[in-house]
């Protein structure tokens with residue numbers, strides 16, 4: 001048994017009932033809430049003056065407490081910097097999927113120590129902004145050995161590791177696409193399967209088309225590995241429909257959707273993961289979050305932290321964008337950044353603070369979760385706790 005902890009004096013507590021039918025986080029009506037943590041789990045919730053005795057007491061002095069953010073989409077195993085590409089984009093050069101190859105070259109040239117240090121740096125940066133769960137993809141190695149080492153690092157340093165050998169077609173296979181797809185779904189996946197929580201494909205013009213995506217998803221299925229997809233980011237396409245057809249955990253981006261795509265997502269278990277930092281950083285139109293939410297689709301928000309299309313690691317920034325640019329309510333955005341992310345990773349023990357949930361939470365230097373969107377760019381994270389232990 002680890003030491004028990006009681007958190008008291010909470011000005012506003014957001015629990016996030018996973019059974020609630022609406023898509024909005026609603027704080028507990030009472031102020032001065034408290035909860036108890038035992039063995040890394042939520043063991044009791046109630047009013048401060050009724051709190052049980054505990055080994056340690058944390059009085060948060062009227063601050064708001066929320067579940068830790070679940071960042072369900074990030075690409076952290078890379079080397080190099082594309083700040084100059086970003087600057088060029090801001091003055092008129094459009095974003096294209098091909099820029100990924102710049103990072104591939106730098107990543108292949110880096111050693112394991114450098115790659116692991118970069119992942120740790122970013123995971124810590126995320127934690128300082130309230131994130132307690134991080135999914136991490138490969139996709140900048142694109143050889144059997146480079147993808148395998150990236151996936152092992154992701155698996156060791158993050159909470160979920162996704163094999164994305166089908167990120168782009170590497171330059172050396174530009175005239176032999178079919179050969180590369182065969183490598184990904186054959187020897188590369190065979191080598192990586194043991195470490196892959198998910199298989200992902202960048203299904204997009206300039207990356208992988210429908211037939212290629214199907215071949216890779218079929219291979220994942222044969223290995224019994226669940227899938228997720230980069231879908232409909234740069235234009236209309238088959239990605240979302242494929243994600244639903246294959247029972248993907250999530251369809252990510254969802255920037256260009258037809259009515260049939262929204263219907264398909266709403267009628268499925270596939271979470272629509274929106275990545276508004278990408279639209280911000282590529283100066284692109286934002287996804288239609290309102291139509292997805294109003295149709296009843298499950299929605300998550302994630303950072304897509306990566307060196308090319310979006311190099312933010314901040315879930316609070318993405319919440320602010322979701323509210324300002326996608327017309328989500330602050331409660332919808334908070335839910336999408338916590339419970340929505342958990343659903344996108346098929347986790348039932350995180351993203352909420354109900355009895356029995358993992359004690360992953362953030363204390364805000366603010367009286368209310370509304371401040372996350374109301375005060376964009378402001379460091380509002382007072383402290384962060386993972387498994388009931390202080391991490392930041």
Ligand SMILES: [Zn+2]
Pocket residue numbers: 073074075230304306
């Ligand atoms: Zn991505």
